[in-house]
Amino acid sequence: MQRCLQVIGPIVLGVAALSLADAAIALSPAEPYGQSESEQSESSLLVSQAIAEPASPLTPPPLPSPAPQPFSPVLSGITDLSRGSAPIVGVGQMRPLNVEPLLNDDVDWLESVALPLYVSPEGEHWGWLYQGWLIINGQEPLAMGRDAGFGMVRPYDTLRTFPVLEIRPDGWARVQYTPGGSAWVHTSLLNLGQIPLTIETWADRLETQKVVYFLDSKATQALRSQPEATNNILSLVATDSLIEPLAFDGDWMQVRVTRPTTASCQPLTGATVTEGWMRWRGNDQQSLIWSRPSPRCAQTR
Numbered sequence: 001m002q003r004c005l006q007v008i009g010p011i012v013l014g015v016a017a018l019s020l021a022d023a024a025i026a027l028s029p030a031e032p033y034g035q036s037e038s039e040q041s042e043s044s045l046l047v048s049q050a051i052a053e054p055a056s057p058l059t060p061p062p063l064p065s066p067a068p069q070p071f072s073p074v075l076s077g078i079t080d081l082s083r084g085s086a087p088i089v090g091v092g093q094m095r096p097l098n099v100e101p102l103l104n105d106d107v108d109w110l111e112s113v114a115l116p117l118y119v120s121p122e123g124e125h126w127g128w129l130y131q132g133w134l135i136i137n138g139q140e141p142l143a144m145g146r147d148a149g150f151g152m153v154r155p156y157d158t159l160r161t162f163p164v165l166e167i168r169p170d171g172w173a174r175v176q177y178t179p180g181g182s183a184w185v186h187t188s189l190l191n192l193g194q195i196p197l198t199i200e201t202w203a204d205r206l207e208t209q210k211v212v213y214f215l216d217s218k219a220t221q222a223l224r225s226q227p228e229a230t231n232n233i234l235s236l237v238a239t240d241s242l243i244e245p246l247a248f249d250g251d252w253m254q255v256r257v258t259r260p261t262t263a264s265c266q267p268l269t270g271a272t273v274t275e276g277w278m279r280w281r282g283n284d285q286q287s288l289i290w291s292r293p294s295p296r297c298a299q300t301r
Contacts (some may be wrong), residue, residue, distance in 0.1 A: 056171065057188035061116050061125045064135045071132035073107045077145030079179055081163060082153035085215050087286035088163070092201040093153060094175050094185070095161040102195070104158050110144060114193035117183040121172040129177070151179045155205060155291065164199055173199055202287045203248045206280070209291040211265065212243050212253075216288070223276040227252035234276045242267070243278070243289075251281040253289075 082088055096102050102109045115129040127136040134142045134150075142148040152160035166174040171187040190197040206212055214221050220236040227249050237243065241259035248254075256275050260268045280289045 058171075058186050060189050060192055063114065064128055064130055064141075067131065068133055068135075068141050069131070070111045071143045071146075073110050073132050073143070073150070074145030075107055077149045078107060078160065079149065079151040080154050080160070081151045081176070081179065082155070082290060085217060087215060087282055087288050088153065088202065088290060089284075089286050090163040090165045090176060090202075091167055091285050092164045092199060092203075093155060093161040093205065094164050094173070094190075094197055094199050095155075095159075097191075097196045097198045099156065099159060102159055103156060106158050107145070107152070107160050109159070109195055112193055112195040113197065115185060115197065116189055116192070117185060118172075119184065121168060121170070121184055123184070126183070134177075150177055167199065167201075202281075206253075206287070206289060206291060207245055207248050209245060212245050212280075212289045212291050214239075214243075214289055221278055223255070223257060223274065223278055225276055227254070227277040229279070234274060237278070245280075246275070248280070251279055252277050253280040 096109050110129070111132045113129060114131070116125055117127045117129065118124065119126050125137070127134065129135075130141075132144055134144060134148060136142075144150050153163050154160050163176045164173050165176055165182055172184055173187065174182050174184050176182045187199060190199070217239050220238050223234045223237050224230075225232045225234055237257055238259065240261060241257050242261045242265050244256040244258075246254040246256060254275070255278050256273060258267050258271055258273050260271060262268060280287065282288055
């Protein structure tokens with residue numbers, strides 16, 4: 001039976017079966033996989049966009065010993081938290097620093113990650129995401145997706161990542177690893193494994209996408225002349241529209257909207273193109289939009 005894990009203070013409770021998240025492997029912390037000086041700079045840049053002050057590096061805890069053999073997480077035991085019409089919770093994602101060579105890995109990249117997990121910022125170290133296992137201090141390792149369910153999001157067609165719920169200016173970030181469980185990590189310890197990691201905000205991720213769509217496919221969305229909710233509505237945007245993000249400004253994104261279109265994003269006869277602003281983020285910082293890995297416009301998955 002799979003077990004759900006939820007961190008409550010320094011305690012990890014076992015709950016009845018659900019589906020949760022994955023983990024990591026570090027083979028040689030001194031020789032991170034494919035991490036050139038330019039990639040290290042890129043990692044620092046991505047994190048610094050969300051963290052205002054330089055993070056003081058932490059001393060990493062000892063690696064698990066004895067360590068289990070690397071395990072390829074079982075995909076069927078990992079819930080896609082980005083599937084459906086609910087807003088994407090959190091402020092961003094924790095992903096491999098260099099995703100290009102891993103775009104067909106789905107969750108196999110977790111075999112090459114080593115990430116210490118903490119109960120709270122500056123709190124007790126309680127375990128690892130290590131070599132495809134969740135290793136809680138003093139307990140038997142849990143194989144991801146096999147022994148315990150996990151939860152991830154799918155911002156790429158064949159690569160899943162962890163949602164980040166909070167980012168603090170001192171380098172601490174709270175990462176969701178199950179539908180209801182999370183743990184704290186520190187940005188100075190993201191590069192311990194063969195595959196280094198980085199934290200990226202949803203604004204940074206979504207701004208690079210050619211097409212986005214609203215998760216609530218039953219409602220039309222307001223297109224406004226300015227990035228504010230005043231009497232400035234240009235029109236309402238239906239779900240058969242192509243929405244291209246141009247820029248992000250806080251909770252708002254500047255967009256170019258083509259409508260109506262086919263499901264493959266081709267403008268229909270008489271289609272119009274309008275630019276304006278749409279609110280992409282909710283009051284709790286959750287993302288109201290998502291990008292489609294496959295090139296479709298219709299809000300169905």
